[in-house]
Amino acid sequence: MSPAQPTPSDTADLPALARAIKAWGAELGFADVRIADIDLAHAEAGLQAWLDAGHHGEMDYMASHGMKRARPAELVPGTVRVISARMDYLPQDTQADWRARERLRQQDPQAAVVSVYARGRDYHKVLRNRLQQLAERIRTAIGDYGYRVFTDSAPVMELPLAQKAGLGWRGKHTLLLSREAGSTFFIGEILVDVPLPVDQSTGAHCGQCQACIGACPTGAILAPGRLDARRCISYLTIELKGSIPEEFRALIGNRIYGCDDCQLACPWNKFAQRAQLPDFDERNGLGEAGLVELFGWEEEEFNRRMEGSPIRRIGHERWLRNLAVGLGNAADRARGDARIVAALRARAAHPSPMVREHVAWALARREPPQH
Numbered sequence: 001m002s003p004a005q006p007t008p009s010d011t012a013d014l015p016a017l018a019r020a021i022k023a024w025g026a027e028l029g030f031a032d033v034r035i036a037d038i039d040l041a042h043a044e045a046g047l048q049a050w051l052d053a054g055h056h057g058e059m060d061y062m063a064s065h066g067m068k069r070a071r072p073a074e075l076v077p078g079t080v081r082v083i084s085a086r087m088d089y090l091p092q093d094t095q096a097d098w099r100a101r102e103r104l105r106q107q108d109p110q111a112a113v114v115s116v117y118a119r120g121r122d123y124h125k126v127l128r129n130r131l132q133q134l135a136e137r138i139r140t141a142i143g144d145y146g147y148r149v150f151t152d153s154a155p156v157m158e159l160p161l162a163q164k165a166g167l168g169w170r171g172k173h174t175l176l177l178s179r180e181a182g183s184t185f186f187i188g189e190i191l192v193d194v195p196l197p198v199d200q201s202t203g204a205h206c207g208q209c210q211a212c213i214g215a216c217p218t219g220a221i222l223a224p225g226r227l228d229a230r231r232c233i234s235y236l237t238i239e240l241k242g243s244i245p246e247e248f249r250a251l252i253g254n255r256i257y258g259c260d261d262c263q264l265a266c267p268w269n270k271f272a273q274r275a276q277l278p279d280f281d282e283r284n285g286l287g288e289a290g291l292v293e294l295f296g297w298e299e300e301e302f303n304r305r306m307e308g309s310p311i312r313r314i315g316h317e318r319w320l321r322n323l324a325v326g327l328g329n330a331a332d333r334a335r336g337d338a339r340i341v342a343a344l345r346a347r348a349a350h351p352s353p354m355v356r357e358h359v360a361w362a363l364a365r366r367e368p369p370q371h
Contacts, residue, residue: 115258328362
């Protein structure tokens, strides 16, 4: 009988390997890399309660895998550790007063507000590529091992794993917060079968602050750590496939893809970091674009301009739906603006019933209220 093949844990100096993984991660543009075990038993009850309450809305993928989401070893057999990585996304030319500037754009009824994270290249592609490179560096060092790379792409509870690894803590808005970087970052992970030494988690540092809760335009943050996605503007403009409920349309204002309000209000984001990679720099002028301009894009232009952008996945129809809501709110605030009315009328007979519905709602907003 031939001797068993040595495993990576037999052949590697695991503490030294963990240090090397973090150094390689930094070389690849990650701002922080930490390691955790995979025990998420403490998170299962909260996940089930959130699903039972229906707070995931139409995001059926959140429920379809049951508790597998909290059990990484069921998703990838053999997994014993998660390498969790943070990548900052503020564009490299972001100015110190960026939060104030973003608030000013929200107050300009004709501005089209796109969440900061979505103005550059699709983070899924950037992180997945860099995490794959990191995984291959590990293989070069220790030989074959079991791993899988994820970036918001599988039934994995990324935030609890990142919290356990020490990348930060869950804020009251449910986003991950770091003392060094606020919340303006992406996370991704590599599930591995190598028993690396784990890092310590960090405590929460929100204190009594509830700025994020008060800042949410639609009241989606029901209580500290409890988010009803069905009310969240990010959900309504990105995940929701059908019509936006009328009760939320006026509250959406001019936010056409995602929402940063809870992050703009968070005091920890005075420490937000600029991206190390140029991938997240703004494209297509999305930080300055107007509603009328973007509403004029035909499907071919939308697909061409949004190539490589996370925005492309919502498709042209939902893009027009979102913009129609923004234009309706602009029509309400800037009565008599001929450009807004003309843009909406040009889409009034659009082939999509959903687009027609939202355009009709928007055109009705230009009329003074009847008494």
